[in-house]
Amino acid sequence: MAGISTHVLDVSLGKPIAGMQIELFDMGTQPPKLIHRARTNSDGRTDTPMLPAAQARTGDFELRFWVADYFRTPDVFADIVPVRFTVADAAQHYHVPLLCSPWSFGTYRGS
Template sequence: MAAGITTHVLDVALGQPAAGMQIELFDVATQPPTLLARTRTNRDGRTDSPILPAAQARAGDFELRFWVADYFKTPDVFADVVPVRFTLSDAAQHYHVPLLCSPWSFGTYRGS
């Protein structure tokens, strides 16, 4: 896998990919943070292309924002926008940042 940042979202309440969720990527080294990309997940819960392509990858601090409440559209949803802040220490590596979520919980990890 080429360098850059990719993500995907799984709806663990339904046991399926979270299709149509809005995701934003910010550079948090600037104040205010700079919006680098805005996209939605496809039917497989992934973005159609890397949210930060390899050609634009660089070391630094970034934040993915997952619009969980808009996706679930239920009155008792726990999280609104879930921020995941992380550091790219080596721009030559691939960083995959998945989100597992339900209306009441969420988790992430560095994937492959």
């Protein structure tokens, strides 16, 4: 299975984040081109892949997670969290989760 997917977890509560806006951009174009926009479901995932397997390709991409809009607290640390990454092998699946709280965030390449 190829393509790009993601999910978001609230580490301060230990649960998935529902309703967060996420955007995927192709960074190989100037200006960067919006490929897909979605909101997370009750499981913290998007209902469809950010980039389906049929559209998989190599290149540089950026996921933008709208963290501040979700947490809506006056002391939220990050606004929009960008995660840039490279798809080196279009035949592989790239799962890029975000672990976040109102004060921190982190990511990794998942499975």
